Amino acid sequence: xxxxRRSWSTSGLTSDFAxxxxxxxxxxxxxxxxxxxxxIADVVITQGIPALSARTGVLGVLEEQDELRFxxxxxxxxxxxxxxxxxxxxxxxAAVRTRTMVELRDVVERRAEYAVPERVWKASGQxxxxxxxxxxxxxxxxxxxxxxxxxxPLSADERGLVETLANQAALALxxxxxxxxxxxxxxQAEGLQRVASAVARAATMGDVxxxxxxEALAVLNASGVTVVLARASDPSVGDVLASRGxxxxxxxxxxxxxxxxxxxxxxSVRLAEPVYAESEQELESGSPESARVADSxxxxxxxxxxxxxxxxxxxxxxxxxxSRRFYPEERRFLELLARSCEQxxxxxxxxxxxxxxxxxxxxxxxxxxxxxxxVAVSEVGSAFLDNAxxxxxxxxxxxxxxxxxxxxxxAVSVGGAxxxxxxxxxxxxxxxxxxxxxxxxxxxxxxxxxxxxxxxNFPGTASGFGGSARSAYAGALKLGDTTIGAFxxxxxxxxxVSVEDQRLLETMADLCAQAIGxxxxxxxxxxxxxxxxxxxxxxxxxxxxxxxVAASYHAGTEAMEVGGDWYDTFSLPDGRIGLVVGDVVGxxxxxxxxxxxxxxxxxxxxxxxxxxxxxxxxxxxFGQGVGRVDFATACFAVLDPxxxxxxxxxxxxxxxxxxxxxxxxxxxxxxxxxxxxGSETFxxxxxxxxxxxxxxxxxxxxxxxxxxxxxxETGLARLGEAxxxxxxxxxxxxxxxxxxxxxxxxEHADDIVILVVRRKWAARAVFQRVFPARPEELRLMxxxxxxxLDDQELSRSDREAVVLAVGEACANAVEHAxxxxxxxxxxxxxxxxxxxxxxxxRDFGSWRAVPHDDPxxxxxxxxxxxxxxxxxxxxxxxxxxxxxxxxHGVDRS
Amino acid sequence: xxxVVSIRASLAGDEAHIVISGEVDLSxxxxxxxxxxxxxAECGSAVCDLSKVTYIDSRGIRLLVHVARxxxxxxxxxxxxxxxxxxxxxxxxxxxxxxxxxx
Numbered sequence: 001x002x003x004x005r006r007s008w009s010t011s012g013l014t015s016d017f018a019x020x021x022x023x024x025x026x027x028x029x030x031x032x033x034x035x036x037x038x039x040i041a042d043v044v045i046t047q048g049i050p051a052l053s054a055r056t057g058v059l060g061v062l063e064e065q066d067e068l069r070f071x072x073x074x075x076x077x078x079x080x081x082x083x084x085x086x087x088x089x090x091x092x093x094a095a096v097r098t099r100t101m102v103e104l105r106d107v108v109e110r111r112a113e114y115a116v117p118e119r120v121w122k123a124s125g126q127x128x129x130x131x132x133x134x135x136x137x138x139x140x141x142x143x144x145x146x147x148x149x150x151x152x153p154l155s156a157d158e159r160g161l162v163e164t165l166a167n168q169a170a171l172a173l174x175x176x177x178x179x180x181x182x183x184x185x186x187x188q189a190e191g192l193q194r195v196a197s198a199v200a201r202a203a204t205m206g207d208v209x210x211x212x213x214x215e216a217l218a219v220l221n222a223s224g225v226t227v228v229l230a231r232a233s234d235p236s237v238g239d240v241l242a243s244r245g246x247x248x249x250x251x252x253x254x255x256x257x258x259x260x261x262x263x264x265x266x267x268s269v270r271l272a273e274p275v276y277a278e279s280e281q282e283l284e285s286g287s288p289e290s291a292r293v294a295d296s297x298x299x300x301x302x303x304x305x306x307x308x309x310x311x312x313x314x315x316x317x318x319x320x321x322x323s324r325r326f327y328p329e330e331r332r333f334l335e336l337l338a339r340s341c342e343q344x345x346x347x348x349x350x351x352x353x354x355x356x357x358x359x360x361x362x363x364x365x366x367x368x369x370x371x372x373x374x375v376a377v378s379e380v381g382s383a384f385l386d387n388a389x390x391x392x393x394x395x396x397x398x399x400x401x402x403x404x405x406x407x408x409x410x411a412v413s414v415g416g417a418x419x420x421x422x423x424x425x426x427x428x429x430x431x432x433x434x435x436x437x438x439x440x441x442x443x444x445x446x447x448x449x450x451x452x453x454x455x456x457n458f459p460g461t462a463s464g465f466g467g468s469a470r471s472a473y474a475g476a477l478k479l480g481d482t483t484i485g486a487f488x489x490x491x492x493x494x495x496x497v498s499v500e501d502q503r504l505l506e507t508m509a510d511l512c513a514q515a516i517g518x519x520x521x522x523x524x525x526x527x528x529x530x531x532x533x534x535x536x537x538x539x540x541x542x543x544x545x546x547x548x549v550a551a552s553y554h555a556g557t558e559a560m561e562v563g564g565d566w567y568d569t570f571s572l573p574d575g576r577i578g579l580v581v582g583d584v585v586g587x588x589x590x591x592x593x594x595x596x597x598x599x600x601x602x603x604x605x606x607x608x609x610x611x612x613x614x615x616x617x618x619x620x621x622f623g624q625g626v627g628r629v630d631f632a633t634a635c636f637a638v639l640d641p642x643x644x645x646x647x648x649x650x651x652x653x654x655x656x657x658x659x660x661x662x663x664x665x666x667x668x669x670x671x672x673x674x675x676x677x678g679s680e681t682f683x684x685x686x687x688x689x690x691x692x693x694x695x696x697x698x699x700x701x702x703x704x705x706x707x708x709x710x711x712x713e714t715g716l717a718r719l720g721e722a723x724x725x726x727x728x729x730x731x732x733x734x735x736x737x738x739x740x741x742x743x744x745x746x747e748h749a750d751d752i753v754i755l756v757v758r759r760k761w762a763a764r765a766v767f768q769r770v771f772p773a774r775p776e777e778l779r780l781m782x783x784x785x786x787x788x789l790d791d792q793e794l795s796r797s798d799r800e801a802v803v804l805a806v807g808e809a810c811a812n813a814v815e816h817a818x819x820x821x822x823x824x825x826x827x828x829x830x831x832x833x834x835x836x837x838x839x840x841x842r843d844f845g846s847w848r849a850v851p852h853d854d855p856x857x858x859x860x861x862x863x864x865x866x867x868x869x870x871x872x873x874x875x876x877x878x879x880x881x882x883x884x885x886x887x888h889g890v891d892r893s
Numbered sequence: 894x895x896x897v898v899s900i901r902a903s904l905a906g907d908e909a910h911i912v913i914s915g916e917v918d919l920s921x922x923x924x925x926x927x928x929x930x931x932x933x934a935e936c937g938s939a940v941c942d943l944s945k946v947t948y949i950d951s952r953g954i955r956l957l958v959h960v961a962r963x964x965x966x967x968x969x970x971x972x973x974x975x976x977x978x979x980x981x982x983x984x985x986x987x988x989x990x991x992x993x994x995x996x
Binding site: 782797807808811815860862 | 897918920
C-alpha cells in the first residue's frame with residue numbers, strides 16, 4: 001500500500017500514455033500489496049481520484065442481500081450511506097443492475113435520470129459522474145463511482161483507466177473476499193474448537209454460558225453477548241446465565257429477562273428461530289422495545305439465536321455497536337455456537353441436577369441423624385434451621401411453634417449468619433401479614449419471590465426485616481392433621497425456591513414436626529422425673545445443736561438429664577446422726593423412682609441397724625430383690641455430734657472429704673467398698689474417723705468432681721482446694737459455692753448433690769426456751785435469759801448485747817411468723833462456747849410478706865448484725881431459723 | 894400505766910419534760926407511743942429522758958423517730974437524753990439514728 005502510493009506520487013502527468021501506463025503499474029502494484037477489501041478500496045479510490053480529476057470516489061462490494069456495502073467513500077463527508085440496496089434508483093446501483101458503465105454529463109442530467117438525496121448530489125459536485133460495475137465475467141461483485149466538479153465527458157484514456165481499475169478491483173476484491181471468508185472461517189472453526197473444549201471443561205451452566213459468550217464476543221468482534229435461559233418454574237422469566245461486554249452492564253441492572261415480551265431475544269425464544277436485526281431501522285421495526293434499550297447502550301444490531309435445553313428454552317444474543325450484516329458463514333458460526341451451547345448447558349444441567357440431588361440427600365440424611373439424637377425442642381429447631389439455611393443459602397430463618405393458648409407463634413430457634421437473624425420476633429400473633437403466620441394459618445408453604453411481593457402480601461415481615469429481606473419462604477409444621485408451627489426463611493436476593501427444594505423442605509418439616517412431638521413428650525417426662533426427684537429428696541436437713549448441716553441438689557443442665565442422685569440426713573435412735581449421699585445409675589423417671597426406693601429403705605433400715613457396713617449389705621440385698629436396683633453407689637456415715645466419732649462406708653462412691661478447722665484436709669478412703677449392683681459376695685467394709693469441733697465433713701456425688709476427658713484425681717484435687725478455701729464459710733454457702741464453681745461448664749452436665757456437716761464447738765452452757773408467739777411473752781423470755789446470762793462470765797455490755805439481739809430476733813418471729821389466729825411457738829437456744837455465744841431463734845410458721853424497704857425491719861436486722869459476728873437466716877416451708885454468732889469479751893462502747 | 898413501762902411528763906412553760914422507765918418492746922410500744930404523743934401535743938419542745946429504760950429495741954427507736962418527726966414538722970423540737978452507758982444510749986449509738994437529737 002505504502003509502496004503503491006509512493007510510486008504513484010512520483011509519476012508525472014506529462015504524457016497521457018506514460019501517465020496511463022504508470023498509473024496502471026501503480027494500481028497493479030498497490031492492489032497486489034492490498035490484503036483486505038478495505039485496503040483494495042483505498043488503493044482504487046486514491047489512484048482513481050487524481051487520474052480522473054475527480055471530486056469524489058466510492059467503492060462498494062455487493063453482498064448477498066443485493067446490497068452494496070461501501071468500503072470507501074471519499075469527498076462526501078458523512079452523507080454517503082454505508083449500505084445501499086440495489087433497488088434504490090441511484091446511478092451506481094443502475095450500473096450494477098445493468099452490468100454496464102453509467103456516465104452522466106452533469107448534475108442536471110443526473111437529477112433528470114436518478115433519484116438520489118439532494119445532500120448526496122450536493123456533495124458530489126456539479127459535473128460528470130461515472131459509475132462502473134465490478135464484474136467477474138458477467139457476475140457483479142461491487143461497484144465503483146467517481147464524480148467531477150466540471151462537466152467533461154470521460155476521454156478514451158480515462159474510460160480505459162476506469163475500466164482497468166474496475167477489472168483489477170473486481171479481481172482483487174474477489175480474492176480478498178474469499179481470503180477474508182477463509183480467514184473468518186478459520187477463526188470461527190478455531191472459536192468453535194475452543195468453545196467445544198471450554199464447554200467440555202465447564203462444570204456448571206454458568207461456566208458453559210460464559211465460555212460460549214466469550215468466544216462469540218472475540219470471534220464476531222461483537223460488543224456484547226448474553227445467554228438467557230427460562231426458569232423451569234416460570235418459562236416467562238429468563239435468567240441471564242452469562243453476559244459479556246455491553247450486555248454485562250445491562251445484566252447488572254436487569255438480572256432477569258421477560259421472555260413474554262417482544263424483545264428480539266423473546267421473539268427468537270418464542271419463534272424457536274434466529275432473529276437478526278442488523279441496523280437501527282431493523283431494530284426499530286422488529287422490536288421498538290429492544291431498539292430503545294439498544295439505543296441507550298449504543299447498540300446498532302442484534303442477532304438472537306434460540307436455545308433448547310431439555311424442556312427449558314432460552315436464547316443466545318449477540319450485540320453489535322455498528323450496523324452490519326452478518327456474513328452467511330457468521331450466521332452458520334452462530335448456529336453452531338448455539339448448538340454447542342445447548343449441548344453444554346444440557347450436560348451441565350444434568351450434572352447440576354445430580355449434584356443438587358446428592359446435596360439434598362446429604363442434607364436430609366444429616367437432619368435425620370441429628371434429629372434422632374435431639375431431645376429438646378430447641379435442639380430440633382436449630383437442627384432443622386441449620387440444614388434449611390445450608391440448602392438454600394438463606395440469610396436467616398426461624399422456627400416457630402404455637403403456644404398453649406393457641407394464639408401466638410413463639411420462635412423456638414433462630415439461625416443464620418446474616419444480621420437479619422436478629423430481626424426475627426420472639427413471638428408473633430397468628431397473623432397472615434407475616435410470612436410464617438400465613439404458612440401456619442394456611443397450613444401450607446407460602447413464598448414471596450420479590451421485594452414487591454413481600455411488601456404486598458406479607459407487610460409484617462417486609463417491614464420487620466426492612467431491606468434485609470428481598471424474598472422469603474415459609475412452610476407449615478404439621479404433626480398428623482394438626483399444624484403445630486411454621487418455619488420461615490428470608491433471602492437477601494429476590495428468588496424463587498425451586499420445586500425440588502420445596503419438596504425437600506416439606507419432607508424436612510415433617511421430620512422436624514415428628515421430632516418436636518418426640519421432644520415434647522420427652523420434655524414432659526423430664527419434668528415429671530424432675531418433680532419426682534424433688535419429691536423424693538428430703539424437704540430439709542436435720543437440725544441438731546451439735547452440728548451445722550446443709551445439703552443441696554443441682555439438677556443436670558437444661559438438657560434432659562434427671563439423674564438418681566440423692567442425699568438424706570436423719571436422727572438415729574441412739575442420738576447419733578445418719579448422713580447419706582447416693583447415686584442411682586440411669587436417667588429419667590425410672591432412676592428417680594429407684595432413688596426414692598433406696599432412700600426410703602436406707603432410712604428405714606437405719607432405725608434398726610446403725611453399723612454402716614451392715615446397713616449397706618442390707619441395702620444391696622434390698623436392691624437385688626424388691627428394690628430393683630441395677631447399679632447404685634452410696635456413701636453412708638454415722639456421726640456422734642457429742643464425741644465427734646464418725647463411722648462410714650462408701651459403696652463405689654467417691655470418698656468423703658474431711659476439712660479440719662485449721663484448714664487442712666484429707667480424703668476418707670478407708671471405708672471404700674463395692675458399689676451396689678446385686679453382687680452375691682458383697683461384703684462391705686467400714687472405717688472410722690474423728691471430727692473435732694469446727695471440722696467439716698463433705699459428702700457429694702461424682703457430678704461434682706468428674707469431667708469428661710479428665711482424670712478423676714484432677715477433679716478431686718480441685719474439690720479439695722475449693723473446700724479448704726471455703727471451710728470457714730456457713731455450710732449452706734459452701735454448698736452453693738462448690739456447686740457453682742465446680743460444675744463443668746458444658747451442656748449435659750450430670751446432676752450433683754452436696755452434703756456439708758460442720759461439728760460445732762462444744763457448748764459450756766446451753767439456754768433453751770420455747771414460748772408462744774405473743775408479744776407479752778417476750779418480756780418473760782428476756783427475764784429468764786437475763787437470769788441465765790447472770791450465771792455466765794460475761795461483761796454487762798455483752799449481756800445487754802445478747803438480750804437485745806435475742807429480743808430483736810424473737811420480736812421478729814412473734815410479729816411475722818404466724819397468721820394471728822394461729823400463733824405457734826418460738827424456740828430460743830443459746831450455746832455458750834469458749835469465745836462466742838451461738839443464738840438460734842426458730843419459728844415454725846411461714847412469714848408473711850413484708851415490704852423490703854420497711855425501715856423498721858431494716859433497723860432490727862441492722863442491730864442484730866451490729867451485735868453479731870455473723871447472722872444466718874434460713875427460711876423453709878417448715879419455718880425460719882435465725883442463727884447469730886456473738887463474740888464475747890468485746891468492748892462495744 | 895402498767896408495771897412494765899411508765900411515762901411521766903411535766904410541763905415547764907412551753908417545754909415538756911418526759912421520763913420513760915422500764916421496757917419498751919413489741920408489747921408496750923403502742924402504749925408508749927400513745928402517751929408520748931399526748932405529752933408533746935401542746936408544747937413547742939420536749940426533752941425525753943431514756944436513762945431509766947431497761948430494754949428498748951428497734952420498735953422503740955421507731956416510735957421515738959415518729960414522735961420527733963411529728964414535732965419537727967410543726968416547728969417543734971424533740972431531744973433525747975440517753976447517756977452512753979445506759980441501755981438506751983447503747984442501742985441508739987448502735988443504730989446511728991440521725992433523726993433523733995441527743996441532748
